[in-house]
Amino acid sequence: MLAVATLVQGPGPLPRDTLPATLPLAPPLGFPDELVAPIGNEFTDERTALGRALFFDPLLSRDRTVACASCHQPEHGMADPRARSLGVDGKLSRRNAPTLFNRGHASAQMWDGAAESLEEQALMPLENPDEMALPVEEALARLRAEPRYAARFEAAYGALSRESLAKALAQFVRRLQLGNSPVDRFRAGDVTGLSPQERTGMWLFESRAGCWRCHSGPNFSDERFHSTGIGVREGVAELGRAAITGDAADRGRFKTASLRALALTAPYMHDGSLATLGEVVEFYARGGNPHPQLDPELRAFDATPEERAALVAFLKALSRP
Numbered sequence: 001m002l003a004v005a006t007l008v009q010g011p012g013p014l015p016r017d018t019l020p021a022t023l024p025l026a027p028p029l030g031f032p033d034e035l036v037a038p039i040g041n042e043f044t045d046e047r048t049a050l051g052r053a054l055f056f057d058p059l060l061s062r063d064r065t066v067a068c069a070s071c072h073q074p075e076h077g078m079a080d081p082r083a084r085s086l087g088v089d090g091k092l093s094r095r096n097a098p099t100l101f102n103r104g105h106a107s108a109q110m111w112d113g114a115a116e117s118l119e120e121q122a123l124m125p126l127e128n129p130d131e132m133a134l135p136v137e138e139a140l141a142r143l144r145a146e147p148r149y150a151a152r153f154e155a156a157y158g159a160l161s162r163e164s165l166a167k168a169l170a171q172f173v174r175r176l177q178l179g180n181s182p183v184d185r186f187r188a189g190d191v192t193g194l195s196p197q198e199r200t201g202m203w204l205f206e207s208r209a210g211c212w213r214c215h216s217g218p219n220f221s222d223e224r225f226h227s228t229g230i231g232v233r234e235g236v237a238e239l240g241r242a243a244i245t246g247d248a249a250d251r252g253r254f255k256t257a258s259l260r261a262l263a264l265t266a267p268y269m270h271d272g273s274l275a276t277l278g279e280v281v282e283f284y285a286r287g288g289n290p291h292p293q294l295d296p297e298l299r300a301f302d303a304t305p306e307e308r309a310a311l312v313a314f315l316k317a318l319s320r321p
């Protein structure tokens with residue numbers, strides 16, 4: 001199977017834009033708050049469309065083989081089916097590419113919170129030597145040379161610049177929302193959408209399994225950083241959040257991941273080390289990976305095989321339309 005082999009070794013064919021033609025601004029069921037755009041990057045369809053075109057364009061990588069969409073693929077819930085993504089020259093990204101849904105409803109970006117806003121995040125993949133490896137100045141020169149882009153930046157932001165490039169990308173990402181699952185409808189009073197098994201899973205999630213302690217709120221994340229022990233090698237945790245804050249207590253802490261789109265976003269965790277949701281549930285049932293900074297909120301729990309399967313079914317229901 002030559003095609004499969006190529007897909008595994010190179011960045012592979014560029015993913016197509018299979019997202020809906022219009023990305024509604026209204027929050028989906030399950031999200032009480034409207035999206036907020038920062039001053040200077042107010043929503044316009046022109047700006048979103050520009051960001052969308054850029055997101056799927058490999059022009060933003062040094063050798064023109066990698067687009068944002070190479071690692072955030074529509075068919076995979078805007079995540080990457082590989083544990084680590086492939087950047088230019090076959091380089092591997094440091095971590096697993098997460099879903100980009102609902103980032104506009106979040107307060108920190110990246111697994112360690114390296115960026116606060118989407119605007120701050122947007123140019124990081126360009127500057128990252130393992131991802132797109134294209135200096136921003138060079139990206140701007142390429143865009144200036146493309147009449148279709150130069151004119152669109154003029155119209156959307158008045159100028160093509162480092163700032164407007166970041167804003168266009170950020171605006172498109174901000175508009176990617178995912179909610180309105182049977183779980184949201186259940187919570188809103190329509191109890192018909194969840195099977196008895198999924199309801200059992202939801203009950204476990206909210207009680208004995210303790211998931212609710214960190215996976216809370218509309219995006220199933222408390223927007224805080226915890227150590228679950230993922231990435232601990234021989235008792236030593238990766239830096240994680242401590243790389244940003246410089247605080248030793250943050251060692252091994254990573255951002256609580258959103259649980260939306262899980263059915264499509266395997267593998268899981270910041271290093272992509274858990275291949276299935278079944279493995280995720282096993283991991284938590286045994287209380288995570290023990291090490292000195294393990295979060296005290298993480299506790300082993302008893303669950304029968306049926307209950308574990310129910311928890312998986314509930315997690316999958318979160319991404320069912």
Ligand code: HEC
Nearest residue numbers: 067068071085086087093095096097098109110111125131
């Ligand atoms: C080579 C693969 C790759 C490419 C190309 C790439 N990303 Fe990512 N993206 C990742 C990885 C890996 C992470 C997680 C990085 C981390 O947390 O250390 C990530 C994280 C993010 C996040 C934060 C998500 C979260 O949940 O915190 C956003 C937003 C994002 N990328 C947007 C983009 C945009 C916009 C582009 C194009 C300009 C892009 N990415 C290009 C791999 C990639």
Ligand code: HEC
Nearest residue numbers: 209211214226230254255256257268269270284295297298
């Ligand atoms: C102490 C807080 C905490 C508790 C309790 C907790 N989680 Fe997590 N969860 C996290 C953090 C932090 C991450 C990211 C870990 C990493 O990759 O380093 C995460 C990641 C995940 C992921 C991976 C998502 C992805 O996109 O890769 C899933 C799935 C998940 N948790 C499900 C659960 C379930 C199910 C439970 C209950 C059995 C649970 N979590 C309990 C904090 C918690």
